[in-house]
Amino acid sequence: MTKPRLYSGMQPSADSLQIGNYIGALMQWREMQQSYDAFFSVVDLHALTVPNDPAELREKTRRTAAQYIAAGIEPSRSTLYVQSHVSAHAELAWILSTVTGFGEAGRMTQFKDKSSRYGTDATSVGLFTYPVLMAADILLYQTDLVPVGDDQKQHVELTRDLAERFNSRYGKAFTVPMPVIQQDTARIYDLQNPTAKMSKSAETDAGVLWLLDDPSKSAKKIMRAVTDSEGSVRYDRQNKPGVSNLLVIYAALSGRQIPSIEDEYAGRGYGDFKKGLAEVVVNEFGPVRERALALLDDPAELDRVLAVNAGKAEEVANKTLADVYDKVGLLRRA
Numbered sequence: 339m340t341k342p343r344l345y346s347g348m349q350p351s352a353d354s355l356q357i358g359n360y361i362g363a364l365m366q367w368r369e370m371q372q373s374y375d376a377f378f379s380v381v382d383l384h385a386l387t388v389p390n391d392p393a394e395l396r397e398k399t400r401r402t403a404a405q406y407i408a409a410g411i412e413p414s415r416s417t418l419y420v421q422s423h424v425s426a427h428a429e430l431a432w433i434l435s436t437v438t439g440f441g442e443a444g445r446m447t448q449f450k451d452k453s454s455r456y457g458t459d460a461t462s463v464g465l466f467t468y469p470v471l472m473a474a475d476i477l478l479y480q481t482d483l484v485p486v487g488d489d490q491k492q493h494v495e496l497t498r499d500l501a502e503r504f505n506s507r508y509g510k511a512f513t514v515p516m517p518v519i520q521q522d523t524a525r526i527y528d529l530q531n532p533t534a535k536m537s538k539s540a541e542t543d544a545g546v547l548w549l550l551d552d553p554s555k556s557a558k559k560i561m562r563a564v565t566d567s568e569g570s571v572r573y574d575r576q577n578k579p580g581v582s583n584l585l586v587i588y589a590a591l592s593g594r595q596i597p598s599i600e601d602e603y604a605g606r607g608y609g610d611f612k613k614g615l616a617e618v619v620v621n622e623f624g625p626v627r628e629r630a631l632a633l634l635d636d637p638a639e640l641d642r643v644l645a646v647n648a649g650k651a652e653e654v655a656n657k658t659l660a661d662v663y664d665k666v667g668l669l670r671r672a
């Protein structure tokens with residue numbers, strides 16, 4: 339029996355991934371690759387929608403791929419590749435842009451947020467059409483499921499609308515995908531500002547735990563994480579966002595339930611709790627970091643693995659693209 343297909347990706351927007359990317363995405367991908375035919379890409383074309391240094395972007399792309407593998411994505415089981423290595427992504431994005439309404443694209447809240455933050459002159463058309471490229475990523479592979487954070491839900495809804503519109507206008511070319519929305523307990527917040535999502539592009543470093551950081555540096559950041567004055571280790575997202583965030587990280591990485599961690603630290607101070615969490619984080623990330631650094635020590639081998647996987651991705655993607663070209667009436671090259 340064929341397995342249902344899964345698609346997800348991350349932008350190579352920093353030298354290291356952060357713990358939110360690990361807990362919110364990579365840990366789930368690692369689990370899901372067992373039961374799904376999974377495609378995981380490093381979406382470098384998406385990263386171009388904001389200014390980048392070319393040499394740094396190349397390096398970040400390799401680093402992101404290395405961290406996928408170090409975190410347990412198996413390139414012999416899952417199709418792990420770099421988006422720009424498969425030219426069908428950009429080609430399908432063009433076709434989809436012709437069935438996307440201007441107003442429809444303008445309603446995407448992520449674009450509205452970002453463009454109001456940067457101003458229209460500093461906002462590229464690429465940022466505006468970002469969700470159309472994302473739709474192309476997903477639809478090229480006849481994807482059944484797309485695991486995403488709730489901030490991406492609107493983009494998957496657009497993808498579904500475009501797939502349905504295209505299928506009814508030209509005949510069925512796409513599977514209509516379903517989003518799998520990450521649970522709230524998989525959402526990680528900034529250690530210094532625990533009501534804001536932890537992010538690769540956070541303005542300050544002190545609130546972000548990086549996968550590739552020296553473990554002692556991560557331990558220090560945990561010891562300095564913002565808590566509250568109550569002094570009890572208790573989950574209450576509303577009133578105790580700092581402690582709740584630390585509990586979520588603890589539970590996710592140790593595989594334990596939050597109440598059992600609360601029991602363990604009942605009547606003990608935040609210092610003890612933070613020390614315990616630092617140990618959990620260092621134990622989990624130490625080996626991931628070492629594996630990633632070892633992979634990055636041999637970039638030629640990493641590039642070879644990525645090339646093999648790009649070949650696997652291309653086989654599926656080119657088939658969809660050829661069908662779409664036929665359906666919209668492009669003349670086949672003789």
Ligand code: AQP
Pocket residue numbers: 347348349350351356358359360361362363485486487488520524525526527535536537538539540
């Ligand atoms: N704080 C988080 N908690 C849980 N999950 C998170 N993800 C990101 N931050 C958290 C998940 O990681 C994947 C990364 O997707 P992305 O790189 O395309 O962009 P993003 O979601 O915008 O992640 P960042 O780290 O905040 O990057 P920048 O700063 O570049 O925008 C997604 O699956 C996301 O849900």
